[in-house]
Amino acid sequence: MKIHEYQAKKLFSEAGVAIPNGIVVKDPADAAKAFAELGTPVVVVKSQIHAGGRGKGRFKEHPEQAGVVLVKSPEDAVANAERMLGSTLVTIQTGDEGKQVNTLYIEQGLDIAKELYLAIIVDREVGKPMIIASTEGGMAIEEVAHEHPEKIVKEHFDPGIGLQPYQVRKLSNALGFNAVTQKSASVFLPRMCEFFVKNDCSMAEINPLIITGDGQLLALDAKVTFDDNALFRHKNFDELRDSSEEEPAETRAQAAGLSYVKLDGEIGCLVNGAGLAMSTMDIIKLHGGEPANFLDVGGGANVDQVTEAFRIILDDKNVKAILVNIFGGIMQCDTIVEALLVAYDNIGITVPLVVRLEGTNVDKAREMLKASGKQIITANNLSDAAQKVVATLA
Amino acid sequence: MSILVDRNTKIITQGITGKSGLFHSQQCRAYAQQHRPGEDVMVGGVTPGKGGTEVDGFPVFNSVIEAAEKTGANCSLIFVPPPFCADAIMEAADAGMRLIVAITEGVPVLDMAKVKRFLQDYPETRLIGPNCPGIITPEVAKIGIMPGYIHQPGTVGLISKSGTLTYEAAWQLGQIGLGQSTAVGIGGDPINGTDFIDLLEMFQNDPGTESILMIGEIGGDAEVQAAEYIRDNVTKPVAAFIAGQTAPPGKRMGHAGAIISGGSGTAEEKMSALRAVGVEVSESPADMAAAVQRAIANAK
Numbered sequence: 001m002k003i004h005e006y007q008a009k010k011l012f013s014e015a016g017v018a019i020p021n022g023i024v025v026k027d028p029a030d031a032a033k034a035f036a037e038l039g040t041p042v043v044v045v046k047s048q049i050h051a052g053g054r055g056k057g058r059f060k061e062h063p064e065q066a067g068v069v070l071v072k073s074p075e076d077a078v079a080n081a082e083r084m085l086g087s088t089l090v091t092i093q094t095g096d097e098g099k100q101v102n103t104l105y106i107e108q109g110l111d112i113a114k115e116l117y118l119a120i121i122v123d124r125e126v127g128k129p130m131i132i133a134s135t136e137g138g139m140a141i142e143e144v145a146h147e148h149p150e151k152i153v154k155e156h157f158d159p160g161i162g163l164q165p166y167q168v169r170k171l172s173n174a175l176g177f178n179a180v181t182q183k184s185a186s187v188f189l190p191r192m193c194e195f196f197v198k199n200d201c202s203m204a205e206i207n208p209l210i211i212t213g214d215g216q217l218l219a220l221d222a223k224v225t226f227d228d229n230a231l232f233r234h235k236n237f238d239e240l241r242d243s244s245e246e247e248p249a250e251t252r253a254q255a256a257g258l259s260y261v262k263l264d265g266e267i268g269c270l271v272n273g274a275g276l277a278m279s280t281m282d283i284i285k286l287h288g289g290e291p292a293n294f295l296d297v298g299g300g301a302n303v304d305q306v307t308e309a310f311r312i313i314l315d316d317k318n319v320k321a322i323l324v325n326i327f328g329g330i331m332q333c334d335t336i337v338e339a340l341l342v343a344y345d346n347i348g349i350t351v352p353l354v355v356r357l358e359g360t361n362v363d364k365a366r367e368m369l370k371a372s373g374k375q376i377i378t379a380n381n382l383s384d385a386a387q388k389v390v391a392t393l394a
Numbered sequence: 395m396s397i398l399v400d401r402n403t404k405i406i407t408q409g410i411t412g413k414s415g416l417f418h419s420q421q422c423r424a425y426a427q428q429h430r431p432g433e434d435v436m437v438g439g440v441t442p443g444k445g446g447t448e449v450d451g452f453p454v455f456n457s458v459i460e461a462a463e464k465t466g467a468n469c470s471l472i473f474v475p476p477p478f479c480a481d482a483i484m485e486a487a488d489a490g491m492r493l494i495v496a497i498t499e500g501v502p503v504l505d506m507a508k509v510k511r512f513l514q515d516y517p518e519t520r521l522i523g524p525n526c527p528g529i530i531t532p533e534v535a536k537i538g539i540m541p542g543y544i545h546q547p548g549t550v551g552l553i554s555k556s557g558t559l560t561y562e563a564a565w566q567l568g569q570i571g572l573g574q575s576t577a578v579g580i581g582g583d584p585i586n587g588t589d590f591i592d593l594l595e596m597f598q599n600d601p602g603t604e605s606i607l608m609i610g611e612i613g614g615d616a617e618v619q620a621a622e623y624i625r626d627n628v629t630k631p632v633a634a635f636i637a638g639q640t641a642p643p644g645k646r647m648g649h650a651g652a653i654i655s656g657g658s659g660t661a662e663e664k665m666s667a668l669r670a671v672g673v674e675v676s677e678s679p680a681d682m683a684a685a686v687q688r689a690i691a692n693a694k
Binding site: 158159200273277283296 | 441476503504505506508510543555557558560561565584588614616619635637640642646656657661
């Protein structure tokens with residue numbers, strides 16, 4: 001689960017991690033008030049969307065307007081806010097369709113001595129959280145890793161023990177901090193690690209992390225992702241969810257206990273199991289088609305779930321054919337076909353439907369399909385299924 | 395021969411009074427009875443608070459340690475819900491279970507970080523999973539949720555991050571007369587108990603295994619590390635398939651660990667790392683068994 005910069009900063013601040021002063025603005029008129037309240041000669045107006053690359057992003061409705069701007073007067077703040085709020089920001093991460101900006105975060109201007117990069121992720125291989133830091137602030141870390149791998153420092157810490165003082169000294173040395181900044185780091189870094197663990201983050205990124213003129217560390221940006229598996233112990237995160245940032249079909253699928261990811265192709269897929277669902281997309285592509293989605297109906301798919309899965313697939317207007325690929329294990333093929341036939345009647349599927357079944361009770365299930373008299377194309381194996389579904393588009 | 399599971403494995407189920415815990419315990423018991431009539435393989439279960447009762451002939455205990463003392467169990471199969479799974483794994487390790495198979499999907503990543511650290515104090519314990527279908531040594535023991543009959547006994551060691559894709563592979567292998575020595579699902583979570591390398595080592599050392607099929611997916615770099623391990627340590631023929639060649643970056647594909655982040659963890663980079671060390675990589679999921687055949691033929 002992703003949250004906005006302003007929400008992440010509020011949580012930072014509650015955890016004692018230093019952030020600049022900032023005010024949330026949803027109405028352009030409030031931008032002037034925010035400017036006055038912040039009281040610095042320059043303030044920064046920042047679009048709040050989940051995607052990155054906001055500073056370089058531009059609005060569809062106002063091609064000259066950047067997603068993050070420096071302004072020097074209350075009038076200027078309002079004028080920018082008017083162009084930004086309600087408009088569509090396109091960044092390198094949003095795709096061409098962009099994202100509507102509904103919230104601005106206005107921050108005080110700061111005396112910046114240096115920009116750094118700081119992130120905490122979970123290192124899967126080691127099985128521990130890991131700090132990644134670099135002196136190259138403001139750049140994408142992938143770029144730094146590619147061009148200056150020597151400028152990236154990494155430090156694991158144990159989630160039960162937290163970041164120790166010697167680790168702060170090690171990081172401070174590696175990043176060239178002076179005594180004043182090291183002192184600031186001795187508070188900032190352990191608190192960030194605590195924040196990460198306490199909130200079950202899967203990623204917390206600060207880019208840039210700045211050193212102010214007087215040597216203090218401050219989170220100038222904040223990008224936080226929570227571990228979806230841990231949301232059960234953070235009920236308060238519900239109010240941080242911005243449904244306008246989520247793909248409606250994905251939210252709908254989640255509610256039905258399905259796992260769905262929308263793609264751009266024309267062949268809808270309905271599969272049991274995540275690995276098999278990915279493989280089904282892959283084999284469609286290998287045979288010259290383009291998958292419209294990833295969809296895993298899970299291990300216990302019933303009539304309601306299969307019906308909802310078909311509805312979600314068919315709501316995507318790009319879908320011109322559907323491939324159902326089921327490997328019946330404990331979930332038997334005939335149970336799936338039963339659900340499939342009911343769903344077929346409930347919905348009235350009008351695009352070609354190719355079904356590939358294998359596994360437990362497959363013969364009975366194939367008989368049921370045949371006996372139903374419905375316009376369903378059956379396939380003998382994975383390749384056959386992919387070829388047949390691609391052929392329906394020709 | 396086989397790895398991890400043999401005729402001495404005695405299994406209890408943590409969470410046996412839950413719906414899927416009971417159902418799959420019954421299935422595992424039926425599989426054992428079919429192939430080893432008269433032997434006691436599934437010996438009971440644990441549900442705190444329900445000790446002293448019985449469910450469908452399985453004695454239920456309050457704790458793993460008690461179950462171990464009374465039944466001689468050395469393996470635990472875990473079905474408890476995600477919030478309690480880490481605790482269940484740690485309890486099983488502390489009670490001396492040599493093999494722990496966690497089926498549970500949805501365990502928080504940092505819980506697994508703690509479990510991994512905890513298990514360092516129990517070097518004799520091996521955890522498989524979580525979020526996995528389990529382990530099967532065909533016609534000896536099934537410890538998990540896979541349909542037993544699709545796994546024929548044989549000489550292919552099968553390692554996979556995915557459930558139904560493992561079934562698909564076992565079925566394809568069966569079509570061309572290749573069975574498995576043991577099939578292990580390592581699970582699709584970012585942090586798991588056992589990874590490809592551990593199992594590659596076991597299969598390399600297992601006299602009953604003549605070739606290996608590993609099935610990976612996008613996310614992380616376990617498959618790339620496995621490739622390095624294969625180059626230096628594995629002499630048996632290896633074939634591989636990586637799911638998610640068409641997966642978009644930044645999107646989680648069902649499994650918690652299946653995500654391409656920061657441009658790394660793609661199927662392409664894993665496939666080329668494996669190819670570079672001589673692994674027979676199958677481009678198509680329909681071609682996994684054939685890839686094993688090619689790997690065996692190439693080695694001759």
